[in-house]
Amino acid sequence: MTARHPAPTDRFDRRLLAPMMLGSILNPVNSSIIAVALVPIGVGLGAPAAETAWLISALYLATAIGQPLVGRLVDLYGARRLFLAGAVLTIVAGVVGTLAPSIWVLVAARVVLGLGTCAGYPAAMALIRGEADRTGMASPSGVLAALSVATQTIAVVGPSLGGLLIGIGGWRSTLVVNVVLGLASLVLGWLFVPATPPGRQAAGQMRDGTARLDTVGVGLFAALLLGMLVFLMDPTPARLWLPALAVVAGVAFTRWELRRPEPFIDVRVFAGNVPLLLTYARSLVASTVSYCFLYGFTQWLEQGRGFSPSGTGLLLLPTFAVGIVATVVAGRRGTVRVKLVVGAVAQLLAAGMILLLGDGAPVWLLLGVVVMLGLPQGLVNLSNQTALYHQARRDKVGVSAGLLRTFMYLGAMVASSTAGLVFGRQATTTGLHGLGLVMLVAAAVFLVLAVADRGLAAIDAGEREAARR
Structure with a gap:
């Protein structure tokens, strides 16, 4: 079943916006709600902090691996099937999590949830690529801006929503919300997400009409990411075998993919697409800065500066508010390069301000940091998404978009590991300055990648042409 009435032939089908936006927020809403639910879950299930931390890590690991996998399945089978399958997995994870009798059953539910919420983006x-081909839309900047605003809004309301749900029904109510959102996604996807038209192949199908998934390639890719990510969670000498495993898996993955007629990730295509690789690199270093702020700076506000958790939450609101405003304002104007450069400079200035902070830093200086980091919050993800839309091959847009999220989550894991290394047992001001130096270096790399990427000029020319139409 598809939409009840034919889609307009000359403009984007706005009935797709609701399922697209809902599907895209499923992952971030669970990432933000869990932040306020960890302590109640630990008390309720008798689990120490070392075990409840796996509730965050399990979602990140499943998502980092699942995004390109589900993206490839989207390329093979079309958006509708995977969107509906993701909604079903989200419902299942919500039910299992709500009824979980132990912490490890709940961790398993979070893994299923990570895989289910991978489908939305x-x-x-x-779908955006398909609508552009159908309507002749030159630039989807307005639609991409809407998705970005939805994601950032959830980042704002997620912790507050989690607190409200816990107050009403305890920590298990934060899992029930996935049942509700999953059911809504299932209904909206069933009604409005179109199926692949009869007689037309999905983008990734073979010429004989079959669709084959490279399962060996998926397994090697998973081993590569697991080796890297699990090591980053606790980078100790005793775990050095994990990056060694990642290297071996990476070599085996590359050799295997080069020999496959229909690889999971076409290494030749990605290796030859330098602009796309630069977009992935920008996503990694920019998200490293962003998550260093979210993980490290917020921890210092409570332990080093003495703010309460609620006070810290209020202080961070301007970051997301500025990000939403920046997305709305820049969504339909300005070039990709300008947005990336402005975002990189803002990250550099914020990192420099962090180096000036002391134990008694005034509130106005703290507000300066959070406001400054709101600009890249709104500009960078939107710009990287726009760049990827233009750089990815049409038949690889699903897996390409999934990999963009993988690099973002890799940056998040790098940031989490960095915060653990510089702070140790206590988030001191000295540790914050070490974190600031890491942020400064990452932001400088981001700026170089934005300025030196000549491929952005062609994208900007296309965006300007689309704006004139």
């Missing part, structure tokens, strides 16, 4: 990018 690659499916949305594939």
Whole structure:
């Protein structure tokens, strides 16, 4: 079943916006709600902090691996099937999590949840690509801006929503919300996400009409990411075998993919697409800065500066508010390069301000940091998404979009590991300055990548041409 009435032939089908936006927020809403639910879950299930931390890590690991996998499945089978399958997995994870009798059952539910919520973003990018081809839309900047605003809004309301749900029904109510959102996604996807038209192949199918998934390639890719990410969670000498495993898996993955007629990730295509690789690199270093702020700076506000958790939450609100405003304002104007450069400079200035902070730093200086980091919050993800839309091959848009999220989560894991290394047992001002130096270096790399990427000029020319039409 598809939409009840034919889509307009000359403009973007706005009925797709609701399922696209809902599918895209499923992952971030669970990432933000869990932040306020960890302590109640630990008390309720008798689990120490070392075990409840796996509730965050399990979602990140499943998502980092699942995003390109589900993206490839979107390329093979179309957006509708994967969108609906993701909604079903989200419902299942919500039910299992709500009834979980132990912490490890809940961790398993979070893994299923990570896989289920992977479908929304690659499916949305594939739908945007399909609508552009159908309508002749030159630039989807307005639609991409809407997705970005939805994601950032959830980042704002997620912790507050989690606190409200816990107050009403305890920590298990934060899992029930996935049942509700999953059911809503299932209904909206069933009604409005179109199926692949009869007689037309999905983008990634073979010429004989079959669709084959490179399962060996998926397994090697998973081993590569697991080796890297699990090591980053606790980078100790005893775990050095994990990056060694990642290297071996990476070599085996590359050799295997080069020999496959229909690889999971076409290494030749990605290796030859330097602009796309630069977009992935920008996503990694920019998200490293962003998550260093979210993980490290917020921890210092409570332990080093003496703010309460609620006070810290209020202080961070301007970051997301400025990010939403920046997305709305820049969504339909300005070039990709300008947005990236402004975002990189803002990250550099914020990192420099962090180096000036002391134990008694005034509130106005703290507000300066959070406001400054709101600009890249709104500009960078939107710009990287726009760049990827233009750089990815049409038949690889799903897996390409999934990999963009993988690099973002890799940056998050790097930031989490960095915060653990510089702070140790206590988030001191000395540790904050070490974190600031890491942020400064990452932001400088981001700026170089934005300025030196000549491929952005062609994208900007296309965006300007689309704006004139």
